[in-house]
Amino acid sequence: MLAGRAPSAASAPSATAAGDARWLDRSVAFVWLATGVLVLHPYYRAVGGAWLARLRLGPWAMWATCGAEVALGLRLCFGPPRAWLVAVQLGAVGAFTLVLAVLEPTLLADPFGALTKNVPLAAVVGTAWVVAREGWTARARRLLRAGMAVVWITEGLVPKILFQQPHELEVVAGSGLVPMDPALFLRLLGAAQVGSGVAALLLPRGRLLRALWGCQLAALAVLPVLVSLHDPLLWVHPFGPLIKNVPILAGTLALVRRC
Secondary structure, three states, X not given: OOOOOOOOHHHOOOHHHHHHHHHHHHHHHHHHHHHHHHHHOHHHHHHHHHHHHHOOOOHHHHHHHHHXXXXXXXXXXXXXXXXXXXXXXXXXXXXXXXXXXXXXXXXXXXXXXOOOXXXXXXXXXXXXHHHHHHOOOHHHHHHHHHHHHHHHHHHHHHHHHHOOOHHHHHHHHHHOOOOOOHHHHHXXXXXXXHHHHHHHHXXXXXXXXXXXXXXXXXXXXXXXXXXXXXXXXXXXXXXXXXXXXXXXXXXXXXHHHHO
């Protein structure tokens, strides 16, 4: 997919599709830029330094990585799409996910999606490339639809049903909005999220599917606000659990508008 010939003039994407691809790219660029620039925050450096120490790396690795992320984000914002750029992004996301999952497998059950949100992030990267070359083809829609659906399934099933985390239970209990046992509430919410993700995969295109995506958009906007009221430092966490909602929002909005 990355090394194929450029599309002919007859099959080139429309200006609308090209614009969609650029906005998807920029939503990913926001993640690279934010996770790079936020190294200036002391909490980011404290958390990042602790993880690097487990890998026997010093602070230099954090600064070098963040510098590369800023450069990558700027290139995405201001340069044309290239196959190597897609490969670099997917390689970086994959390596980051693999290293941390091996180092600390419980991160796969992080309630805020520190690693699981890397799947829809990669899907947005791939979709932007396909749309830029081909327009909104069937495979572009399938890729984006699967990427946006999987985050609801993983975040509903793993941290809310199978492996509940004390931090998330504290968020629910401290919100004052849940008149029931926090553990039971999380299981019910997790079941609803899994159902939402499965429906997003299986429902035929039409009003019902667009309504579901609209509900997911609302949840993606509201849930981070509620979480950050309990722990605003999650916005400056080096793994970007809340920042990664930006490309997920962009991908879901693209589905509502184009699919």
